[in-house]
Amino acid sequence: MKLSKERLMIVLLVSFVSMLAEGIVFGDEHAVPEDLTELSIEELMEVEVTLTARKPRKLSHSAAAIFVITAEDIRRSGVTSIPDALRMAPGIQVCRIDSNKWAVTSRGFNSRYAAKLLVLMDGRTIYSPLFSGTFWEVQDTLLEDIKQIEVIRGPGASLWGANAVNGIINIITKSSEKTRGGLAFTGFGTEEQGFGGARYGDTLGEKGDYRIYVKYFDRDEAANANGDGTSDDWRMFRTGFRADQKLAEKNSFTLQGDIYSGKNDNRSVLPSVNPPYAEIYNEQDSRMSGGNILGRWQHIFSGTSDMTLQIYYDYTEKEEFRASWNGDLFDMDFQHHFALGRRQEMMWGLGYRYYQNDIRPSFIVTFDPPERKDHLFSAFIQDDITLVKERLWLTLGARFEHNDSTGFEFQPNVRILWMPYEKNTLWAAISRAVKTPSQVDDDIKFTGQIIPPNTPENQHLLPVAITFTGDRNILSEEIIALELGYRLHVADQLSFDTTAFYNVYDNLIATVPGLPEICLQPQYVSVPYVFTNIMKGEIRGVEIAANWNLSEQWRLKAAYTYFESDLRFKGNGVPEVTPLTKGVPPSHQFSLRSFTDLPWNLECDLWLRYADDIQEGEVDAYTTLDARLGWNPLKNLELSIVGQNLLEPQHPEFIEMFLFSEPTQVERCVYGKITWQF
């Protein structure tokens, strides 16, 4: 295929602008179409049209395991947090560790510090570069402003970037054009001890819109196995804005930002080197705060060529284990999409990310060095080739990345999509992705346990500290993933989406004991358990999502996940290794949601969930039910009552080994909410 001069010029021009990148094309939203039928045909001839950027491919056309959680799904589920909304998706494991902590992963390796999932909100990476995982407790927005959450399981590194090893969660908020007017809500309940929020949106100039919002909640503590409170209640305030502007029909700009501030309590038993070798630590008002600002420029060259430039800055501050962390992240992304001939859609981009983390250490957690600055450069290219029109597509993609820890990384993938008939889609993909080491993997020293002296485990005179220790020489964890998917649209009433995957991992990290050292003042023996690329293995599974609309008034949505994993040590004769991958997913996970529209503007929604036992049986299987009753007495007024985890008074969902708080359980709860739109 020969590049035309014009295209070549565009490529050169944008390369010149560049520095930046990453591969997200946001849905270009349009306002409700205006009525032009009053115009005479001569007047109509003079109307200029907006050139639309390439529409992202339809769900049924993507060669990836994608599941979309819509705004309506969120509203009718009654969930009050983003992680809880993710329980709807197959392949995703969501566990609430305590009132203010979640463990969320895709296709295995769950933990509070799960690090193989890329999480984005409006193009901004919200996982923490400190440990490549997400502090879910601080990730929130006005749920009413979320347009959709796209959940993509499997590696998406070529297009999405670093950390997209096992999946991507892409939270997309509505364009401000769609949120004109006011909205206010408030409510309270047994766990939700008072929440409220408001948003106001309006036009800004002739071609723009804006919105601002505030949100506050106060959540009660969870319970221990005996039903006693665990002092982990928390509160959070957040506010933000978004403005969208169109400048001429070819340029659109978005500027958005949020700030938040919250406090949580926690009661932990921290290890200590002084008798009695444990210390009760009542964390009071631990701070978590942060903010971000993001600007995006989209320019349309022509109907078949467009570019996006995005820049953001993100700031995070958090206290935990008596330590605190400040993180700054600056990111620039550029991407260009164009049609190359009639059969090829090319997309390429450049990216640069700078982040610095600053740790104020405590006895439990220190980093060496405590301050670190990192640069990440990346480039990607993807070619979508139509092999047979309307029938067969091939996608080739690759990402090249340079990070300060492991240098160059190459992450390619090949995808093929076949639509033998309009309503049948078959796809297959093979991808390689890496999880590059985070600052935790490189630099952490984490005192996980103190073994008191003169005990059967420790016959020495000094206490022994088990110190999980990072290693600067650690390599990236690697995955080769094979995926096969089939979508069947039986009718408008019934559809299925099935994915089978086979992931082969290598260089997975576990800890290996190193040479003990004696520390003075206070005196103790420190046994380092050093992060080492010592495991490998496979995870296999099947994920099914089904929608069944029994009638206009009654709809069902089901999701089922089956997993099996086989992770083992590389080589032989490694007796004393602690796997960090205890987060083996449940073998079976099931969700069934029922939405019923009743007369008198009533809505009745039920959500049944089952999760198999996990963590070698430490956490039992559970079945639970959420229910919501909504009533719209007026068009702009909604009253709802939501019951969560109704089947049992309480149940455990996860035990996090790298936390010192008492294992807690999720309690049955009820809340009421009133939403007013004006």
Added chain:
Amino acid sequence: MRRKYLVYLWLMIFIPLNTASQTVKSSEYVVKATFLYNFAKFVEWPAHAFERPDTPVILCILGKDIFGDALKTIENKVIRGRTLLIRHCQDTNEAKGCHILFISPSGDKNLQEILSDIKDTPCLTVSDTEAFAQRGGIIRFFTMGNKIRFEINPEAAKRSHLKISSRLLKLARIFKEPPEKKGN
């Protein structure tokens, strides 16, 4: 427990960016849909195309619906006593009885087949497809600058027994079929 919160004040520094020109702008498909409505106004069908004076005008979209919500702005509009109805169809069999047939780009590859299937029926064929008029289609949309233009093949209209108003013809680019290659 003390619950102290800072009150945050957001200062939005965002200068409204006004566009220089005052021309009306709209999305491509809203404009195209409105053109379809106008075509219904400026084309005369033979008497046998309608059963009764109030029989609706049926606009069919063959293949993928690329209009989205845009069609809603013209649906159920009344043109000379006839309501404009919209129908989606997958093949020409379903398109029987349509007065206006918009052929989506997806139907492109068997365009020749589609056109020959409905040949000699009083149906106004419209498409975005390149060389549509050359291949015997009646009206083709194209883009010139940021404006939508259309091309008309009057010979093809005549074969379908349609009378196109001179007001419409005046605005269109006329495609003349070469005399040696009559028909399709």
